[in-house]
Amino acid sequence: MKIKYQFRLTENLSKMKKQLIIFAVLAGLFLASCDKMLLPDETPNNPVNNFDDLWNAYDQMYGGFVVKNIDWDSVYTVYRPQINENSSDEELYLVLTQMLEILYDNHVYLMPANSNLEMYQSGILGDLKTCNDFNVSVVKDNYLSDEKVLEDAIFYGKLSDDIGYIYIGSMGKSEKYYENAMNEIINSLSDTKAIVVDIRSNEGGMDQNSVLIAGYFANQEKVAFSFKLRNGPEHDDFTPFANYYVKPEGSSQYLKPVILLTNRFSVSAAETFTFAMSELENVTIVGDTTSGAFSDVISRELPNGWIYGVSVGDWRNAHGVSYEGIGFPPDVVVKNDSADVATGIDKALEKAIEIII
Amino acid sequence: MKRISVLFFILIIGLSVFAQMPDSSANNRKAIFKLFTGYSNLRMLDFQVSPLLYRADIVPIGIGYQALSDNCFWGVDAELIPFAGLLRSVRHNQRDFTFTEINEDGETEDVTSTLKYSSIIQQNINFWYQTRILRAKTSKNKFYLGGEFRHYFNLSFTPSAIFFMNELSLNPSITFLREIGENSSIYSGFSFPLTGLIVRFPYANDPADGEHGNFAATYAMGSNFFTPLSFQRINFAFGYKTRLSQKWDIDFAYKFSWFNYPENRGITAYENKISISFNRKLK
Numbered sequence: 001m002k003i004k005y006q007f008r009l010t011e012n013l014s015k016m017k018k019q020l021i022i023f024a025v026l027a028g029l030f031l032a033s034c035d036k037m038l039l040p041d042e043t044p045n046n047p048v049n050n051f052d053d054l055w056n057a058y059d060q061m062y063g064g065f066v067v068k069n070i071d072w073d074s075v076y077t078v079y080r081p082q083i084n085e086n087s088s089d090e091e092l093y094l095v096l097t098q099m100l101e102i103l104y105d106n107h108v109y110l111m112p113a114n115s116n117l118e119m120y121q122s123g124i125l126g127d128l129k130t131c132n133d134f135n136v137s138v139v140k141d142n143y144l145s146d147e148k149v150l151e152d153a154i155f156y157g158k159l160s161d162d163i164g165y166i167y168i169g170s171m172g173k174s175e176k177y178y179e180n181a182m183n184e185i186i187n188s189l190s191d192t193k194a195i196v197v198d199i200r201s202n203e204g205g206m207d208q209n210s211v212l213i214a215g216y217f218a219n220q221e222k223v224a225f226s227f228k229l230r231n232g233p234e235h236d237d238f239t240p241f242a243n244y245y246v247k248p249e250g251s252s253q254y255l256k257p258v259i260l261l262t263n264r265f266s267v268s269a270a271e272t273f274t275f276a277m278s279e280l281e282n283v284t285i286v287g288d289t290t291s292g293a294f295s296d297v298i299s300r301e302l303p304n305g306w307i308y309g310v311s312v313g314d315w316r317n318a319h320g321v322s323y324e325g326i327g328f329p330p331d332v333v334v335k336n337d338s339a340d341v342a343t344g345i346d347k348a349l350e351k352a353i354e355i356i357i
Numbered sequence: 358m359k360r361i362s363v364l365f366f367i368l369i370i371g372l373s374v375f376a377q378m379p380d381s382s383a384n385n386r387k388a389i390f391k392l393f394t395g396y397s398n399l400r401m402l403d404f405q406v407s408p409l410l411y412r413a414d415i416v417p418i419g420i421g422y423q424a425l426s427d428n429c430f431w432g433v434d435a436e437l438i439p440f441a442g443l444l445r446s447v448r449h450n451q452r453d454f455t456f457t458e459i460n461e462d463g464e465t466e467d468v469t470s471t472l473k474y475s476s477i478i479q480q481n482i483n484f485w486y487q488t489r490i491l492r493a494k495t496s497k498n499k500f501y502l503g504g505e506f507r508h509y510f511n512l513s514f515t516p517s518a519i520f521f522m523n524e525l526s527l528n529p530s531i532t533f534l535r536e537i538g539e540n541s542s543i544y545s546g547f548s549f550p551l552t553g554l555i556v557r558f559p560y561a562n563d564p565a566d567g568e569h570g571n572f573a574a575t576y577a578m579g580s581n582f583f584t585p586l587s588f589q590r591i592n593f594a595f596g597y598k599t600r601l602s603q604k605w606d607i608d609f610a611y612k613f614s615w616f617n618y619p620e621n622r623g624i625t626a627y628e629n630k631i632s633i634s635f636n637r638k639l640k
Binding site: 035040130299 | 400402406407409410446447448449452453454456465516517559560561565566567568570615625626
């Protein structure tokens with residue numbers, strides 16, 4: 001039986017040969033590129049198109065024009081004439097970065113491809129470039145005991161027998177990670193009389209994680225912050241405001257005094273975390289103003305392959321106040337300088353301990 | 358969303374407009390299990406996300422079931438991507454980026470990243486029913502008319518953009534089949550969507566609503582009911598099928614699809630696909 005089918009298979013394949021060849025040729029012809037016929041034109045890569053593409057993307061999607069009172073049309077009038085078809089990459093980069101500097105937004109960046117041109121970042125982070133008022137090693141080496149590291153985003157321990165310390169370096173991991181971490185930490189530090197939560201140099205991440213973590217210090221549900229997103233080409237085309245809420249999370253919450261440490265490098269979701277924590281009565285914020293980049297950011301690219309970021313929303317605290325481009329101020333201002341850090345001193349942390357004692 | 362769901366349910370029932378009930382007197386009933394693979398080339402311009410033309414090379418693997426008689430057939434195909442396809446810009450084959458990162462110690466580090474390929478996830482699920490029309494018992498040519506419910510899903514993350522497209526649609530379809538000898542046939546089919554649901558990222562490309570995670574928020578914020586005026590797609594297939602044994606058929610097919618969704622800066626794409634399917638007769 002098997003031999004019979006094998007014979008029939010060979011016979012059929014032989015008959016199929018001619019039809020298969022015709023089929024393959026036809027398929028090959030169809031597979032040849034039909035881009036010009038079937039697709040609109042890809043935006044040509046030249047300096048003028050690159051400028052226009054970037055300007056238009058911000059015009060149609062940037063969420064901060066109204067709140068920052070920026071006249072984007074006049075920006076075009078000033079900068080567009082500085083670019084022509086023969087402009088070099090360096091000239092284009094210079095004009096684009098000067099234009100983006102007006103937005104003064106830490107989420108706004110421009111990353112040239114295949115080039116020696118450095119990544120550009122707008123806002124105060126672009127000005128400061130280096131964080132010289134904080135170093136986790138100073139905390140670890142000179143203040144912290146019983147340190148426990150939870151992967152690379154969080155570590156915690158004790159500053160004294162009855163003062164706990166949590167460092168959160170990112171809001172960008174999974175919700176499950178933060179749930180597990182916070183349950184462990186709150187359980188471990190429950191016998192302390194106060195906790196210092198440190199989000200200095202926190203790179204941000206997801207807003208959902210911000211309100212989740214804040215929920216471990218909350219005793220009731222409250223509005224944490226609100227936001228709206230661009231939904232049309234006009235600068236004031238926005239979705240209705242939506243709220244994020246902070247509410248008690250985990251099996252138990254830490255409702256004793258909490259000091260939140262911030263600095264200029266507490267960015268984005270670290271700042272919405274600050275929004276959420278500022279609504280809690282047991283929280284005092286100490287340190288420096290946050291960076292001032294609250295909105296969500298999306299990445300896009302230019303016809304020349306350069307990548308850039310656009311902030312697409314308008315983020316407000318629970319009372320409707322925008323701190324975009326400004327940063328959220330602490331209740332108690334304490335700034336380290338580079339000499340403090342170099343000598344192993346953390347004045348902001350010491351101030352937090354002093355407030356608790 | 359509730360209204361859209363109800364409308365969609367009604368439309369699914371309305372599929373019978375295009376497909377009559379099978380003839381109970383039909384003989385020569387059989388059922389087939391299909392296993393197929395192939396190569397697909399997707400070319401896509403999604404101005405909501407990027408001004409650049411992207412191409413994807415995909416090797417799908419799919420399974421299907423088909424029940425047919427002399428007068429009608431129905432079936433379901435599920436095409437899956439068990440390993441990610443590759444997506445890249447046509448213009449920029451490889452891009453190197455250098456940027457500065459600040460670590461938790463406050464120190465700056467230069468990091469170089471290369472962007473060449475990104476992964477793409479794609480899924481096609483088709484359910485169709487067709488009934489034979491223009492019947493002539495001796496004819497080797499057979500025409501079938503019916504409808505197709507299609508789910509098309511496409512998602513790709515690149516460092517510069519996230520491409521996302523999800524389509525649920527109802528498509529009238531027609532198939533022409535010509536028998537060649539006792540064991541072989543050629544066929545061609547055509548379908549296009551009349552209506553359905555398109556899910557894309559909302560205007561700002563940022564699915565955030567404060568209530569749901571990003572995936573659920575995308576559906577809550579980016580779902581739109583469509584008509585042929587707001588979304589156009591054509592699907593065309595041409596194939597050759599022959600019997601290998603009493604139990605097995607083999608089916609070679611070329612499939613082409615093109616779609617255009619001009620809403621929100623617009624996406625236009627087309628896909629060429631060649632596939633080989635091994636069909637096992639079940640009864």
